[in-house]
Amino acid sequence: MIGILSFLGFTILVAVISYLATRKTDEKSSDGYFLGGRSLTAGVIAGSLLLTNLSTEQIVGLNGSAYTDGLSVMAWETLAAIAIVVAAIFLLPRYLKGGLTTVPQFLAKRFDVATKTITSGLFLTGYVVVLLPVILYSGSVAISGMFDVPTLLDVSDKTALIICIWGIGIIGSIYAVFGGLKAVAVSDSINAIGLLIGGLLIPVFGLMAIGDGSVFEGLENLISANPERFDSTGNPGQEVPFSTIFTGMMLVQLFYWGTNQQIIQRALGAKNLAEGQKGLLLASFLKILGPLILVLPGMIAYHYFEGGLDSSDLAYPELVRAVLPKPLVGFFAAVLFGAILSSFNSVLNSSVTLFGIDIYKQHINKEASETTVVKYGKIFGICLALAAMFIAPLIANAGSLFNYLQEINGIYSIPIFTIIVIGYLTKRVPAIAAKIGIFSGSVLYCVSQFWLKGRFVSDALAEAKSAGITDANNLKLIEAEAYPHYLHIMAILFVTNIVIMLVIGAVKPRKEPFVLEYTNQVSITPYKYVNQAGIGICAIVIGIYIYFAR
Numbered sequence: 001m002i003g004i005l006s007f008l009g010f011t012i013l014v015a016v017i018s019y020l021a022t023r024k025t026d027e028k029s030s031d032g033y034f035l036g037g038r039s040l041t042a043g044v045i046a047g048s049l050l051l052t053n054l055s056t057e058q059i060v061g062l063n064g065s066a067y068t069d070g071l072s073v074m075a076w077e078t079l080a081a082i083a084i085v086v087a088a089i090f091l092l093p094r095y096l097k098g099g100l101t102t103v104p105q106f107l108a109k110r111f112d113v114a115t116k117t118i119t120s121g122l123f124l125t126g127y128v129v130v131l132l133p134v135i136l137y138s139g140s141v142a143i144s145g146m147f148d149v150p151t152l153l154d155v156s157d158k159t160a161l162i163i164c165i166w167g168i169g170i171i172g173s174i175y176a177v178f179g180g181l182k183a184v185a186v187s188d189s190i191n192a193i194g195l196l197i198g199g200l201l202i203p204v205f206g207l208m209a210i211g212d213g214s215v216f217e218g219l220e221n222l223i224s225a226n227p228e229r230f231d232s233t234g235n236p237g238q239e240v241p242f243s244t245i246f247t248g249m250m251l252v253q254l255f256y257w258g259t260n261q262q263i264i265q266r267a268l269g270a271k272n273l274a275e276g277q278k279g280l281l282l283a284s285f286l287k288i289l290g291p292l293i294l295v296l297p298g299m300i301a302y303h304y305f306e307g308g309l310d311s312s313d314l315a316y317p318e319l320v321r322a323v324l325p326k327p328l329v330g331f332f333a334a335v336l337f338g339a340i341l342s343s344f345n346s347v348l349n350s351s352v353t354l355f356g357i358d359i360y361k362q363h364i365n366k367e368a369s370e371t372t373v374v375k376y377g378k379i380f381g382i383c384l385a386l387a388a389m390f391i392a393p394l395i396a397n398a399g400s401l402f403n404y405l406q407e408i409n410g411i412y413s414i415p416i417f418t419i420i421v422i423g424y425l426t427k428r429v430p431a432i433a434a435k436i437g438i439f440s441g442s443v444l445y446c447v448s449q450f451w452l453k454g455r456f457v458s459d460a461l462a463e464a465k466s467a468g469i470t471d472a473n474n475l476k477l478i479e480a481e482a483y484p485h486y487l488h489i490m491a492i493l494f495v496t497n498i499v500i501m502l503v504i505g506a507v508k509p510r511k512e513p514f515v516l517e518y519t520n521q522v523s524i525t526p527y528k529y530v531n532q533a534g535i536g537i538c539a540i541v542i543g544i545y546i547y548f549a550r
Contacts, residue, residue: 061402066298248487415441
């Protein structure tokens with residue numbers, strides 16, 4: 001009962017503070033609703049970025065991956081720091097110079113409106129089919145497990161999961177659809193503080209549980225029991241083989257932190273370039289500490305449960321329930337609930353922005369007032385949320401949650417990132433090249449992952465079994481080596497698409513070179529220490545990898 005009361009109290013407190021902080025935001029203005037009036041400060045941007053990323057698809061999914069593979073999966077966190085630095089130094093100045101509300105708006109200026117619409121459609125499809133359902137599913141697994149909802153409500157596990165999915169979806173929709181970006185960003189910043197505190201408590205109590213009350217003894221026991229799991233360089237057959245960090249891993253990171261509307265919208269709402277860069281750099285530095293929350297608990301769970309859990313995705317919620325003192329479970333569940341809402345809100349708000357600005361205003365009602373654009377954006381957001389709530393229960397049989405999310409995202413992430421890179425680095429590549437690049441990237445990736453991979457893997461496993469190989473670990477390695485890792489495939493297709501677009505640009509270039517004009521909407525004077533801070537952060541990341549390399 002104490003846990004439930006603290007859960008409700010914290011959630012209501014965040015809602016009230018967010019409401020009070022955003023009362024003056026003009027929701028009838030598209031700029032006020034979609035970008036918070038371009039008034040976000042560095043602290044709000046950093047807090048919002050971190051909590052948008054630190055949701056249960058990360059907390060549950062990545063700790064589940066760490067439960068299976070150990071420290072090598074930290075690449076998803078530590079390398080993000082480098083990608084955010086790149087976004088702060090190279091991408092954000094260009095975004096703010098062009099006065100963008102959405103990333104696809106740049107594509108309309110650089111190529112044409114059709115390219116922008118196709119890109120917005122890809123973003124929205126990925127959000128409703130993959131990202132929103134994964135957030136709802138992973139969040140429901142965590143909340144249902146920590147509160148033991150099946151027992152509490154005397155229902156089956158499946159029914160409890162569905163109840164949680166709809167509860168999270170409805171509350172998240174109210175935040176995102178009716179509050180706008182500033183409400184989302186303010187609530188994110190408040191929740192970020194609680195999540196960092198609560199998230200750090202889990203490894204502390206986990207280490208105490210395996211170290212007879214001592215954190216340091218627990219860490220020593222963890223390392224001595226399985227030293228091979230403290231290797232930053234992943235092996236073949238693991239989720240993140242070391243070679244992938246030099247290929248598709250960095251492409252995924254650059255797309256997510258530099259071009260994904262869900263993330264970059266916070267920086268687009270900065271009051272000026274300097275505040276935006278400071279916010280990104282602060283978030284980048286804090287990402288280096290991410291493995292303490294997103295990787296270490298999974299490794300502790302492997303030791304604590306002796307690798308005996310039925311599913312790796314149960315590692316985090318089961319560890320929380322096992323080691324956290326009962327009075328703190330309610331507080332942490334409330335904080336985690338805030339993190340779930342954060343990611344759901346962020347994706348939904350980005351979807352509303354993409355639809356309202358890039359589709360409704362552009363194609364459905366070009367004469368629509370800003371009030372009308374916001375109104376129909378909200379209606380679309382509600383429909384999107386409902387669709388995600390229906391799809392979410394279907395994620396249950398998807399295998400490794402985090403790996404599933406990253407692999408499926410490749411359908412749209414790499415094609416979009418490719419045309420943005422070409423758009424900024426060239427001046428005469430035409431719009432037809434961008435359309436072909438999007439189409440070829442998506443189709444070739446689908447052919448690779450959903451047809452060729454299955455055939456190669458099936459043939460390799462059949463040959464192995466006919467040779468009498470039955471050991472599960474050997475079969476896993478054979479499966480991994482039968483076809484290139486999906487991150488390598490992303491890198492191959494990235495280069496292929498770039499070559500295709502450059503060839504088209506050479507054969508049929510634009511008549512006039514593209515020039516990015518300054519719209520004077522915000523100051524684009526950079527933060528004076530942005531380069532020094534960026535180099536320092538990158539050096540720390542490289543140092544961590546070298547220290548843990550085996």
